[in-house]
Amino acid sequence: MNALSVMPVVLCLLIIFVYFYPSECLDFKYHNNKELERVMRNFSVITKNIHTNLYSIGRSTNGLPLWVMEVSGSKTARSDLPNIKFVANIHGNEAVGRELLLHFMEYLRDNYGKDPSVSCLLDNSRIHLLPSLNPDGFSISTEGQCVGEHGRLNGVNGNMEDLNRNFPDYFHQDLNPRQPETEAVMAWMDKIPFVLSAGLHGGAMVANYPFDSEKVTKSTPEKFPSLTPDNDVFQHLARTYARNHPKMKIGLCEDDTKPQTPYFEDGITNGAAWYSFTGGMQDYNYFKKGCMEITLEISCCKYPLPQELKKLWEQNKQSLLSYSLEALKGVSGQIFDSSDERPIENANIEIIGRNMTFKSSQNGYFWRILLPGSYQLKVEAVGYYPKIVPFEVRDQTGINCPTNTKLLIFLINATTPMSAALQGSEPTGGSGVSCTPCVEGAYTE
Ligand SMILES: *[C@@H]1O[C@H](CO)[C@@H](O)[C@H](O)[C@H]1NC(C)=O
Ligand SMILES: *[C@@H]1O[C@H](CO)[C@@H](O)[C@H](O)[C@H]1NC(C)=O
Numbered sequence: 001m002n003a004l005s006v007m008p009v010v011l012c013l014l015i016i017f018v019y020f021y022p023s024e025c026l027d028f029k030y031h032n033n034k035e036l037e038r039v040m041r042n043f044s045v046i047t048k049n050i051h052t053n054l055y056s057i058g059r060s061t062n063g064l065p066l067w068v069m070e071v072s073g074s075k076t077a078r079s080d081l082p083n084i085k086f087v088a089n090i091h092g093n094e095a096v097g098r099e100l101l102l103h104f105m106e107y108l109r110d111n112y113g114k115d116p117s118v119s120c121l122l123d124n125s126r127i128h129l130l131p132s133l134n135p136d137g138f139s140i141s142t143e144g145q146c147v148g149e150h151g152r153l154n155g156v157n158g159n160m161e162d163l164n165r166n167f168p169d170y171f172h173q174d175l176n177p178r179q180p181e182t183e184a185v186m187a188w189m190d191k192i193p194f195v196l197s198a199g200l201h202g203g204a205m206v207a208n209y210p211f212d213s214e215k216v217t218k219s220t221p222e223k224f225p226s227l228t229p230d231n232d233v234f235q236h237l238a239r240t241y242a243r244n245h246p247k248m249k250i251g252l253c254e255d256d257t258k259p260q261t262p263y264f265e266d267g268i269t270n271g272a273a274w275y276s277f278t279g280g281m282q283d284y285n286y287f288k289k290g291c292m293e294i295t296l297e298i299s300c301c302k303y304p305l306p307q308e309l310k311k312l313w314e315q316n317k318q319s320l321l322s323y324s325l326e327a328l329k330g331v332s333g334q335i336f337d338s339s340d341e342r343p344i345e346n347a348n349i350e351i352i353g354r355n356m357t358f359k360s361s362q363n364g365y366f367w368r369i370l371l372p373g374s375y376q377l378k379v380e381a382v383g384y385y386p387k388i389v390p391f392e393v394r395d396q397t398g399i400n401c402p403t404n405t406k407l408l409i410f411l412i413n414a415t416t417p418m419s420a421a422l423q424g425s426e427p428t429g430g431s432g433v434s435c436t437p438c439v440e441g442a443y444t445e
């Protein structure tokens with residue numbers, strides 16, 4: 001056997017080695033749609049220290065898969081953990097978020113078990129990252145193009161729509177034909193009870209919170225806020241992101257020499273107070289699916305040169321982490337039938353004084369982010385007496401790994417005579433129920 005004959009074997013081994021050698025670090029560059037898929041596949045194959053789950057929520061108008069990476073510290077997908085999502089590249093030419101989510105994915109893995117905040121987050125939630133909702137638009141967008149609309153819409157060469165104007169609206173009838181990307185997000189949200197979310201955009205530097213839509217569109221140039229019943233929570237969430245972002249919080253673009261115009265105090269704004277529109281994704285998340293979503297404008301330049309990406313990642317890293325940890329706050333719980341302890345799904349839940357109901361999920365779970373304080377929660381389900389449960393949300397200031405208030409709620413079958421219900425057919429012991437039977441209206445205790 002001569003040297004020449006082993007050469008191909010050596011070469012082949014070398015190629016295999018290079019091919020499978022785990023890449024330590026993701027490059028700071030833009031990954032095209034094929035590369036994005038490859039990076040995500042590599043990640044799920046290579047990652048061993050945390051749970052990963054790569055899945056697609058559907059296909060774009062032009063047939064490209066919409067990849068999501070789920071990461072969690074837990075080895076199994078636990079349905080009692082809150083689900084968080086981040087969605088980027090909704091507008092195809094707003095490209096920064098697309099790369100940031102890939103870096104966030106790596107960051108979470110690489111710091112799990114090292115950084116207590118990352119461990120806390122991954123041990124207590126499931127994070128779903130969708131780097132590109134609009135791979136079609138991205139494919140025709142131009143690196144370095146800071147302004148303009150080229151690549152913004154989906155389905156290039158076909159029926160093109162603005163995906164962030166394409167969701168059912170809280171105040172108005174929707175007019176634009178629903179796009180496959182939009183349908184995919186809606187079906188995704190039907191399947192997973194998301195608690196907290198953010199959409200990542202570019203072209204400005206601000207954290208924007210619902211509503212984007214307003215009840216009556218005014219014809220004056222003056223803008224008016226359109227606030228939700230959870231405005232305190234939304235402001236807090238937007239502030240959490242902005243406060244941890246060195247430029248956003250002081251009204252600068254990613255580049256120190258350029259101010260964000262208009263100036264937004266604390267780096268946050270209500271959507272309609274800036275400019276209102278219908279069919280936005282964040283409004284839909286909130287009113288339809290009970291998920292707190294805000295819109296993050298993270299770079300004044302929509303598609304900056306790749307040399308800028310490292311700086312942009314550094315600017316957003318702590319914000320992404322701190323924002324995510326907010327999902328662990330507030331209240332959560334599970335709703336059961338008191339007679340057989342069957343979980344009740346699809347119960348209507350309302351935090352009294354906040355006129356916006358949300359629903360329990362498949363196993364009777366629910367989550368709601370709330371600021372510290374005293375609250376009452378009202379639960380209604382078909383065939384049961386309604387119930388009001390008072391509870392407290394404790395202040396988590398200075399606590400590294402936040403925890404929420406957990407409630408176990410037992411509803412009494414409406415065929416049970418009121419007298420028997422009054423005596424309380426509730427299971428007792430070890431449940432941590434924060435309320436004895438206290439049914440609205442008819443009687444309270
Ligand atoms: C992913 O894996 C492919 C082949 O396995 C390799 O060519 C590529 O460099 C890897 N990319 C990253 C970012 O890990
Ligand atoms: C609650 O919201 C619904 C739907 O927007 C509205 O019809 C109703 O008047 C509101 N109720 C209160 C008490 O504000």
Ligand SMILES: *[C@@H]1O[C@H](CO)[C@@H](O)[C@H](O)[C@H]1NC(C)=O
Pocket residue numbers: 337382383384413414415
């Ligand atoms: C309530 O109890 C009745 C009688 O046992 C039963 O038929 C009915 O299905 C129960 N309702 C619910 C919502 O479980």
Ligand SMILES: [Zn+2]
Pocket residue numbers: 090091094201202
């Ligand atoms: Zn945008």
